[in-house]
Amino acid sequence: MPRMAMVEALNLALKQEMKKDKRVLLLGEDVGKDGGVFRASDGLLKKFGAERVIDTPVSESGIVGASIGLAIAGFKPVAEIQFSGFLPPAFDQLLTHAARMRNRSRGRYAVPMVVRCPYGGGVRALEHHSESFEAAYAHIPGLKVVIPSRPYDAKGLLASAIRGPDPVLFMEPKKVYRSVKEEVPEKEYLIPLGKANIVRHGSDVTVIAWGAMVKTALEAAEQSQYDIEVIDLRTIKPFDKKAILESAGKTGRVIVLHEAVKTGGWGAEIAASIAESGIRLKAPVKRVASPDVIVPLLKSEDFFFPNAKTVLSAAEEMMRK
Amino acid sequence: MPLTKIAEFDVKKLEILSPEGKADEKLMPRLSKKDIAEMYRLMVLSRAFDEKAIALQRQGRLGTYVPQLGQEASIIGPAYALSKKDWLVPSFRETGAMIAHGCSVEMMMRYWAGDERGSLMPKGARVLPVAIPVSTQLPHAAGIAWGMKKLKERSAVMAYFGDGGTSPGDFHEAMNLAGVFRLPVVFVCQNNHYAISLPVERQTASKTIAQKAIGYGIQGVQVDGNDIFAAYSAAKKALEDAKNGIPTLIECLTYRMGDHTTSDDSKRYRDEKEVKEWAKKDPVARLEKYMADRKMLNAALKEKIIKKCRAIIEKAVGDVESSPPDAEDIFRYTYAEMDESLKEQAEGFRRRV
Incomplete structure (x- = not known):
């Protein structure tokens, strides 16, 4: 089985889905000749031609808006927004139309579209390249939000997102794009949206994370004197409440870890769901997140994002209670 | 180094039917008497729909309504040029266009009454639901047109918006995509001179809206929007051109005679004199004169048509009010x-x- 980085796994998923279904189109800035600035669509223009791999003008709202139209016309567009920092111009189209077309047309029109975008910090990038605003998108009824943490999952999740009937925002952690390689089957496989993955079993504390933070959680778990369970959420919306509640019931201690800023982050939604369930915990839920400030430029980046140490001290504090 | 002229552009305006009801026969589009009668009926129906909807809204039986009064020619004319395979992407003041392209009076009334089922398009009617946020529907039109082109269907997309709709970015992005990819799309701007309270001069310093097309490398034309023949004719040609890869922006110069919506009071921001001037250019009255001159219409027939339209609308109201949506x-x-x-x-x- 070949070892692949996440970008390569995504490329393979795109290739397979495009081969399988002629309705699948790729569009975005520099996705064709350049193969995407991160090379996620490398080689696809050559393989599928300019009718299906389309270099667009710099036009985020236009790309997503036209993808909505393409979907209504019967295609399955996969739009790439170059960086999540450039997604806000298309936020309007996602919120105002993609997410509600099925509802407002009473099911006559649907938008089976995937918007892929690299997100998150830790790669020493320019301003506007390090944010994590998944919660803002997950708040929108009608959208699904998927965040893979590793190459294997990225391939299976992207295939599911493309084959699915609803609009999906597929956020790809840049930090993991090339930093992790693992065995990824070349054959097609699907990972269902909405299902979390328990990546490490433990009995003392549950850490719930997604994207690049899964690795951080695992690092913390390895270093901890306690037995830490790590859940990779994989899909933010809809999220796997069952897996979370089961684990919370078992360990009685939950940390939600995300690189997004704390207030209004998806950790709040998860914590609220646990509270609502009435499960008896041994300690209150803890959120380990970035502070509510603008992501600093690279010199100060390390002060901003949570790391294994911050997770460890949160876990230790909980165990002391 | 010389300073040379590298390009020259012009902007044309099409007028066929004068406010007095006289048509320029040389420019007259090919339309049968039956077509003209149907266009007239749709305009009367739109006007009757307005009357009823506004009355119902005042009684609390309808939500906020967007009246079409004064714009019937530029709403119905372009839509009448669509073939069944073409798509209509409306904004929110095109109830008449939606009816012309396959929506029922009943579903339109249902929509304005706040029943979502009013947006369930009849099977085969290529119409998108009403789009409220200004210009956000334009990229969809470009996208559907892209799809039609990829499928090699000879279908075009017609998208409606207002003069205010030329200001947001989606207008630019949609026009730009249409130009770059030569999409089969026709943009129909209802320049009714006001975006709620703001006159068109405050939306753009451009002398016409039609000329904005030049910047995108697509065709642009202005028409007398109160002249249904001009609006139809420009749209007919634009749809044909669109199918050959040449998109068009049509500016229909018209005037909103009523309020922006039933929540608006246009007396706050515009002069009564201006409204009176535009009343003289009424699109329905001039078509009536044209038809009367050709013995296609008389007082009795007119009365009969209005009555029939009102009956359809009354029945629609009854149907809507007797079948509320189920909460689930x-x-x-x-x-x-x-x-x-x-x-x-x-x-x-x-x-x-």
Whole structure:
């Protein structure tokens, strides 16, 4: 089985889905000749031609808006927004139309579209390249939000997102794009949206994370004197409440870890769901997140994002209670 | 180094039917008497729909309504040029266009009454639901047109918007995509001179809206929007051109005779004199004169047509009011399938109701 980085796994998923279904189109800035600035669509223009791999003008709202139209016309567009920092111009189209077309047309029109975008910090990038605003998108009824943490999952999740009937925002952690390689089957496989993955079993504390933070959680778990369970959420919306509640019931201690800023982050939604369930915990839920400030430029980046140490001290504090 | 002229552009305006009802026969589009009668009927129907909808809104039986009064020619004319395979992407002041392209009076009334089922398009009617946020529908039109082109269907897309709609970015992005990819799309701007309270001069310093097309490398033309023949003719040609890869922006120069919506009071921002001037250019009256001159219409026939339209509308109101939506309907169409959390919420809702 070949070892692949996440970008390569995504490329393979795109290739397979495009081969399988002629309705699948790729569009975005520099996705064709350049193969995407991160090379996620490398080689696809050559393989599928300019009718299906389309270099667009710099036009985020236009790309997503036209993808909505393409979907209504019967295609399955996969739009790439170059960086999540450039997604806000298309936020309007996602919120105002993609997410509600099925509802407002009473099911006559649907938008089976995937918007892929690299997100998150830790790669020493320019301003506007390090944010994590998944919660803002997950708040929108009608959208699904998927965040893979590793190459294997990225391939299976992207295939599911493309084959699915609803609009999906597929956020790809840049930090993991090339930093992790693992065995990824070349054959097609699907990972269902909405299902979390328990990546490490433990009995003392549950850490719930997604994207690049899964690795951080695992690092913390390895270093901890306690037995830490790590859940990779994989899909933010809809999220796997069952897996979370089961684990919370078992360990009685939950940390939600995300690189997004704390207030209004998806950790709040998860914590609220646990509270609502009435499960008896041994300690209150803890959120380990970035502070509510603008992501600093690279010199100060390390002060901003949570790391294994911050997770460890949160876990230790909980165990002391 | 010389300073040389590298390009020259002009902007044309098309007028066929004068306010006095005289048509320029040389420019007259090919339309049968039956077509003209149907266009007239649709205009009368739109006007009757307005009357009823505004009355119902005042009685609290309808939500906010967007009247079409004064713009019937530029609403119906372009839409009448669509073939069944073409798509209509409306904004929010095109009830008449939607009816002309396959929506029923009943569903339009249902929509304005606040019943979502009013946006369920009849099978085969290539119409998108009403789009409220200004110009956000324009990229969809470009996208559908792109799809039609990829499928090699000879179908075009017609998108409506207002003069205010030329200001937001989506107007630019849609026009730009249409130009770059030579999409089969026709943009129909209803320049009714006001975006709520703001006159068109405050939307753009451009002398015409039609000329904005030049910047995108597509065709632009201005028409007398109160002249249904000009509006139809420009659209007919534009649709044909679109199918050959040449998009067009049509500016229909018209005037909103009523308020922006039933929540608006246009007396606050515009002069009564201006309204009176435009009343002289009424699109329905001039078509009536044209038809009367050709013995296609008389007082008795006119009365009969109005009565018939009103009867259709009355029946629609009855149907809408006697069949309210079932409450659970709100859960059905958010996703193809409800997720666990939504199922839970729907269950809770069921217990409550």
